[in-house]
Amino acid sequence: MSGGTSQDVRGLIFDPVNGKWYYGTAGDGSTAGTFGTVTFGPGNTATLTQLLSNVPAHGLTFDPFTNDIIFSSGNMIDQFDPTSGMIVSTFTGLAGDAYDQSAADGHGHLFVASNNGNLVGLDYDSTGLIGTGSSAEKFLAANLDDIAPLSGAGATPTPEPASLALLATGPSSGSVCSGAAATECKKPDTSKATGGAFGRRRCFRCGMCSSDAFSCAIRGCEA
Numbered sequence: 001m002s003g004g005t006s007q008d009v010r011g012l013i014f015d016p017v018n019g020k021w022y023y024g025t026a027g028d029g030s031t032a033g034t035f036g037t038v039t040f041g042p043g044n045t046a047t048l049t050q051l052l053s054n055v056p057a058h059g060l061t062f063d064p065f066t067n068d069i070i071f072s073s074g075n076m077i078d079q080f081d082p083t084s085g086m087i088v089s090t091f092t093g094l095a096g097d098a099y100d101q102s103a104a105d106g107h108g109h110l111f112v113a114s115n116n117g118n119l120v121g122l123d124y125d126s127t128g129l130i131g132t133g134s135s136a137e138k139f140l141a142a143n144l145d146d147i148a149p150l151s152g153a154g155a156t157p158t159p160e161p162a163s164l165a166l167l168a169t170g171p172s173s174g175s176v177c178s179g180a181a182a183t184e185c186k187k188p189d190t191s192k193a194t195g196g197a198f199g200r201r202r203c204f205r206c207g208m209c210s211s212d213a214f215s216c217a218i219r220g221c222e223a
Helices: 161-167
Strands: 011-015 020-024 033-041 045-055 059-063 068-073 076-081 086-092 099-104 109-114 118-123 134-139 201-203
Touching: 011 059, 011 068, 020 059, 059 109, 068 099, 076 099
Parallel strands: 059 099
Antiparallel strands: 011 020, 020 033, 033 045, 059 068, 068 076, 076 086, 099 109, 109 118, 118 134
C-alpha cells in the first residue's frame, strides 16, 4: 500500500455510481482521520489518494438516497458529496457517543451504532442532508459496533425479526397510527437516487404516511 499521509486504513466503501473505492483512517473515537480514494493494482497493491484530513472517517457507508458517502467516529457524522468533493452536512451527537459503523436504508434514514451502546437514527428524507431533519437515540446494548446493511449488497428486502426487534427499542414520541398489524413501516416508492421526490413512509398498521417519522418502530408506533 502506498500514498496518503496515513496508511492505517480502518474502513473501505465502494461507490457504485462513480465506480470508486473510498477509505478512512480515523481510529476508534477519533475525529482526526484522513479520507480519500483507493486504486487497486496488480499483485494485491493499493494506492491511496487523500482528499480530506481531520475528519471522522472510521465507519464508512454509501447512501443510495443521496449518492453520498457518510462516515462517522467520535460523536460526529459527516456527509461527503463525491461530485463536489466537499462535506455537505454534519451531524453532531451527544457527548460520550462513539460512533462506529452505520447503515443507510436508501430512503433518507441512517442508523448508527455507538460504542457506548446507543443506537442513533437520523431522518433526512425531506432535505437530503443528515444534519437536518429529526433524530432519535436509544441505549440498546453495551459495545455496539457493526450494523448489517439495509441497502445495496448484503441487504435483504425485508428486515429479519431481530432487526425489527432492535428498531422497536427506540423511544416513543407518541403514536403515529393505530391498529394491530406489523410494527415496521413500508419503504417509500420514490427516492432522490432514482430521480423521484424525497420519500415518505407508509405504516403497515394503518396505511398512513409520515414525512417526519423515519420509522414507526423507532418512533414507538403503538396500537
